[in-house]
Amino acid sequence: xxxxxxxxxxxxxxxCVAVAGADYCVVAADTRLSVGYSILTRxxxxxxxxxxxxxxxxxxxxxxxxxxxxxxxxxxLLYQHQHNKRMxxxxxxxxxxxxxxxxxxxxxxxxxxxxxxxxxxxxxxxTYDAVGSYERxxxxxxxxxxxxxxxxxxxxxxxxxxxxxxxxxxxxxxSELEAVDLVKDVFASATERDIYTGDKLEIVVINKAGTKRExxxxxxx
Amino acid sequence: xxxxxxxxxxxxxxxxxxxxxxxLAEKGLxxxxxxxxxxxxxxxxxxxxxxxxxxxxxxxxxxxADKNCEKxxxxxxxxxxxxxxxxADTEAVTDMVSSQLQLHRxxxxxxxxxxxxxxxLKSHLFSYQGHVSAALVLxxxxxxxxxLHTVYPHGSTDTLxxxxxxxxxxxxxxxxxxxxxxxxxxxxxIQLVSDAICAGIFNDLGSGSNVDVCVITKGKTEYLRNHQLxxxxxxxxxxxxxxxxxxxxVLSTKITQLKPKxxxxxxxxxxx
Numbered sequence: 161x162x163x164x165x166x167x168x169x170x171x172x173x174x175x176c177v178a179v180a181g182a183d184y185c186v187v188a189a190d191t192r193l194s195v196g197y198s199i200l201t202r203x204x205x206x207x208x209x210x211x212x213x214x215x216x217x218x219x220x221x222x223x224x225x226x227x228x229x230x231x232x233x234x235x236x237l238l239y240q241h242q243h244n245k246r247m248x249x250x251x252x253x254x255x256x257x258x259x260x261x262x263x264x265x266x267x268x269x270x271x272x273x274x275x276x277x278x279x280x281x282x283x284x285x286x287t288y289d290a291v292g293s294y295e296r297x298x299x300x301x302x303x304x305x306x307x308x309x310x311x312x313x314x315x316x317x318x319x320x321x322x323x324x325x326x327x328x329x330x331x332x333x334x335s336e337l338e339a340v341d342l343v344k345d346v347f348a349s350a351t352e353r354d355i356y357t358g359d360k361l362e363i364v365v366i367n368k369a370g371t372k373r374e375x376x377x378x379x380x381x
Numbered sequence: 382x383x384x385x386x387x388x389x390x391x392x393x394x395x396x397x398x399x400x401x402x403x404x405l406a407e408k409g410l411x412x413x414x415x416x417x418x419x420x421x422x423x424x425x426x427x428x429x430x431x432x433x434x435x436x437x438x439x440x441x442x443x444x445x446a447d448k449n450c451e452k453x454x455x456x457x458x459x460x461x462x463x464x465x466x467x468x469a470d471t472e473a474v475t476d477m478v479s480s481q482l483q484l485h486r487x488x489x490x491x492x493x494x495x496x497x498x499x500x501x502l503k504s505h506l507f508s509y510q511g512h513v514s515a516a517l518v519l520x521x522x523x524x525x526x527x528x529l530h531t532v533y534p535h536g537s538t539d540t541l542x543x544x545x546x547x548x549x550x551x552x553x554x555x556x557x558x559x560x561x562x563x564x565x566x567x568x569x570x571i572q573l574v575s576d577a578i579c580a581g582i583f584n585d586l587g588s589g590s591n592v593d594v595c596v597i598t599k600g601k602t603e604y605l606r607n608h609q610l611x612x613x614x615x616x617x618x619x620x621x622x623x624x625x626x627x628x629x630x631v632l633s634t635k636i637t638q639l640k641p642k643x644x645x646x647x648x649x650x651x652x653x
Contacts, residue, residue, distance in 0.1 A: 197419070197548050197586045304443060315628070338620065345618035352614065353445045355586040381438070381582045381589035381612045 169221050169269040170195060173356030174206055175305035176217035177346065178275035179317065179339050180283030180298050180331045184367040187275040188343045189217040189303075190351070190378060192359040202359035202380065209371065210236050214249040214276035215364050216256070219303030220290070221269035228268050231259060249276035253286040253294060260292030267291050271302035276366055283331050283366075298330030305350035305357040312346050336365060344376055351378045421549030421581025421588040422452060422463035424518040425561065426542045427570035430527045430598035431520035434574035435463045436549065436582050437607070438589035445589070451606070453595045457482050457493040458602060460521030461595045462502075465547035466534060467514040474515045478502050495521040495528035499538055507536025516546045522597050549581025549588040556580045571596065575609055582611065 176189040189206040192199060207217045208229040216232065218225045235255060239247050247255070253274055260268055272288040287300035299317050301309040317332045332339065340363060351358045358381070363374045406412060419440040424433045435452035438445055454462045454475035460482070464471025478501045482493045499519055506513055517532040531544045543561050545553040556577040565573065571594055581588040592609035595602065 194586060199584060199586065315624075316622070318628075341618050341620060344616045348614055348616040352448065355440060355443050355445060355589070377615050379589075379612050379615060 170223070171220060171269070171304075172200070172222045173304050174219040175301065175303035175309065175347070175350055175354070175357045176206060176219050176271070176273045177301045177309060177313075177343055178217065178273045178285040178287075178299065179313070179334075179343060180275065180285040181334060181336060181339055182283065182331055183277075183281055184336045184339070184365060185215075185275040185277060185283040185285065186336070186339050186343055186363060186365050187215045187217050187273065188347065188361060188363040189219065190305075190347065190357050190359060190361055192357065193222060194356055199359075205362055207362055207364055208233065209364070210252055211246045211249070211276070212371070213366060214247065214252045214274065215366060215371070216252075216272060216274050217302075218270045218272045220271045224268040225270045228259065228270050228272075232256060235259075248279050249274065249284055249286075250278055250296075252276075253284075253296070256286075256288065257292040257294045260288065260290065264291050271306075273300050273302050277368070281368055296330075298332055303357075305347075305354040308350045308353055309346050312349070313342075316342060336367065340365065340374070347378060419585075419587025420452060420465040420547030421545070421553050421578055421585060422465050422518050422547050423545045423553050423557070423574055423577045423581075424463065424520045424529045424543065425557065425565070425570060425574060426520075426527050426529050427565040427567060429567060430522045430596065431529050432567075432570040432574045433461055433463050433518060433520050433595040433597070434578045435593045436578055436588040437591045437593060438582075438587070439468055440587055448590050449607070451593065453593050453604065455479060456498050456519070457486070457521065459523055459597060460493055460495055460498050460519070461597060461602070461604070462498070462520075463518040463546070465516045465518075470513045470515040471517065474502065474505060474513060475517070478505070492523055493521075494523040494525065495519065495530070496525075499530050499532065502532050503536045503538050506532065506534060511535040518544050518546050520595075520597060522599050527597075545577065545581075547581070547588065549585035552580040552584040553577035567596065567598075571605075571608070579609070579611060 173194040174190050174192060178187045191204050193201045193204040206219055207215060209215050210232055236247050256274060267290045274286040278284045285297050285300050286294050287297055288294045299313050347361045358378045361376050361378050365372045420436060422435045424431060433453055437449045439447035439450045452463055454464055456462050456479045462475050464475060478498055481501055482498055486493055511534045514534050516534055519532060520529045529541055529544060531539045531546055543557045560573055574594055575592050578592045590612055591607045594605040594608040
């Protein structure tokens, strides 16, 4: 693909995961930035807090991701000024989808996972493709390690099929501590087998008390 | 073309399927990828002999296929060879030359020389015009002294006091260029090789996991497998995982009795 003179994208690697619980949401991403076989930095955050109950994690091309985060943060500020309140997570989910589709024919090379609390205080996770197709789910993984992580989350968190009626809630019954433990373990496993994932893991937990941040070390090789 | 595939009388590659593969590729079939070692391999000469080093990660694209593979191959009791490039190629070419060296030892009654291994490797690789993707660091000690060579996939070789190959070669070479000097002691040599491999492990994404070292001196070879393990798993869930019956949904079950389909006849064991 890069044989063409017009390939303007680059994949900086990395993995993002989000898990929704009954009254919390865990959003996590590794902090490695790479290009080709080299590491650019071991200490780069892929997570952006867009609103008090809404956090976005993106992996892919960092140039586009920085622009996307900046765009959304600005739109959120405008919303605050116009409506005298912060944007809710479902509202931001729709805004992100529209922003991505706006560039349907020159996409943001960004694989997004949006996590937070909805207007009722329940955990919600929205997962996206590069051009804005989105879905509310109980958990999701995006990025270079996503195919290593998703099957494990499917097994442990067992999302109900949308085809089964009546519609069942996708949020996991696990406690906050158990969900964080699962996310740490799943990242440690992905780091073993994906060369683009590693260095450090940044975990953001959102609940009604606010936002908490935690870091754990991952393999640096 | 006959119905059966004939291997050339002397062994080697059979090109019978090349035409079919070319036709399929034209129709859009994606060929299976090769597993490359995406590696850091090094060697240096110290006062008593040579030290070879390698990482232990084998990759298939962006995925780690083997977290602890062996990249330092046996050639002769006094000669070892590190391999980078396509794993099957490095394995096959070093095994083949190792066998040839053993036959040669029987024929001559002498210890193998490094230049013999070198010539066998380079002529094989040259005749395959670079299609055998093996980049090697060959080192050993024989009657003529310690030797260290690099061999490239197209068949060229270099003779050097210190060498690095693979995707992590630049990271490793930066360490060698800073710290190498002539007349290193055994401990200094091992430390320098370990440092160079670690540079590749931590700075090159194609290399990782552990450090293997091999020290060859006159009359003695020490293969230090996993000399350093600087990458333990960082987190293990204390909760563990259970895979109970019923956790995975069974959509349908079909049981086929085999007994009525198989004829059991009374006959002697091993009878045709």
